[in-house]
Amino acid sequence: MATHSENQYFVPHGSVYPSILSLGLLSLISGFVFSVNHLAFGQWMMYLGAAVVIAMTFKWMGTIITENLTGKYKAWEDKSFRVGMIVFICSEIAFFAAFFGALFYMRMISVPDLAGFDVDITPYKDFLSTWPSAGPGGVVLGTEYVAPKFTAMGPWGLPAINTALLLTSGATITWAHWALIKNKRTQLVLGMLATVLLGVAFLVCQGLEYHHAYTELGLTLGTGAYGATFFMLTGFHGFHVTLGTIMLIVILIRCMKGHFTPEHHFGFEGVAWYWHFVDVVWLGLFIFVYWL
Template identity: 50%
Template sequence: MSGAEGSYYVPEETRQPALLAVGLAATLFGFALSLHGNSAGSMIMMAGGAVAAVTIWMWMAHVIRESEAGLNSAQMDRTYRIGMGWFIFSEVMFFAAFFGALFYVRVLVLPWLAGEGNNAMTHQLLWPLFEGLWSPTWIPSTEGFVAATGTVGAWGVPAINTALLLTSGATLTWAHWGLFKKSRVQLITGLALTVALGCVFMVLQVQEYGHAMEHLSLTFNSGIYGSLFYLMTGFHGAHVTLGVLMLTVILVRSIMGHFTPEHHFAFEGVAWYWHFVDVVWLILFVFIYWV
């Protein structure tokens, strides 16, 4: 009774969720073991990761087959859209935790450490030389932390990366237009360009990290600047990677002839995700690199 308005597709029993849960748990459990020098840890982590990856692949393949078989009603399509929208909201809140930390540190913590407010004595007693600057070259105490020799400027690679991501948003929308006017060529070209731009972004980002580590000695260990810089841009990079993977899936599916102007939730879901990653980058660019 699929497809009929007012009815709903209830799937058969499925093995994948339990497998995926075990795979994810094994991945993290193995990671925790390996952090503490347990030799079995990395094995468990890789095995768990492999199980999770294969399961996700099978699960997605199954869902795509169902979609191509026309099992998805309009109601199901709405469910997917609602789900994706709220998933992206959860991602927004994940980044919000880090942006919250960034602003809290820059607006309050650093001035306080430099003696602002009622913290004059703290400043005098603990680290009287610290001036409260937002820079990895100045750390309150070098005990346990290694200061870097410089910061990553905004107007080199990061500015190019900003242009790349903004362009990729445009090519993706152009691909979407191609889908609407049934031009497979435009759809595929647009998606391929988007994937390529995403890949170039990642390559440049990796090079930038290499530069920062080698020439600026900027690491995780360079105090709060290094911590926020690497975790925030790193998580963003991880999201770009996931985005590129999803875009690649969409690209391959477009080449295989999937998606119609009326029925292409997967394309839109990935597009929303990609634009979200784009917006996060813009805020990162302003508050991590620029000001």
């Protein structure tokens, strides 16, 4: 059994969770591969793998919460959790930086360069230097391309509403954090509930935005460089908002159960850091994808 003191890092006893979770992931990924190759049992392998992953995630996280509530985690663990969360957020920054870099490269370098070659020596003589770009247009390498017609997604309307929703959610989770520090339980729960509702509202609005893009604007994932970067950046951000909202719901339930104290509440802080990161990324998206 594990032993623990103020000067000793807590080492949990052996667990079957990693092995079972690995099998669930193997089933999920293998099922996907079989499914795309039109094997009927692949779909059921995916469902089984997903169920195992979800079950093990809840079970494993529940064990960690129990360890925390029973006093297993002291100063050393708190420090390592904070460092781990900082490293995780830095990896997420690098993830989005790659996609923003691809957007800037195509918009500022590759598209103008391809359209700027000498018309007498380049097969790209009719390449259209426009942004948003849905494709080369004109004659490229002896083949005539007709760029699909579409309308770029503007910054106002649903994108502006989503910006207001996320900025407000950043304020409500900060309000809840202040309440936790001052041990105001009602304000804490109300602040977290408001943050969850704002996150859900953002996802609903993004779904409506995608429906509008596909059905009315002609903007799809296959609409050239613009469509690809638009949906990759906003879609992955939406995925992060979904994960963040799920984490917020878990933290809300824990707040209602009184799991956090003004002195010990890193679980709350870690999710709050993640949510503020999501807010900042959206501001970058709103400016560079929607507005400029």
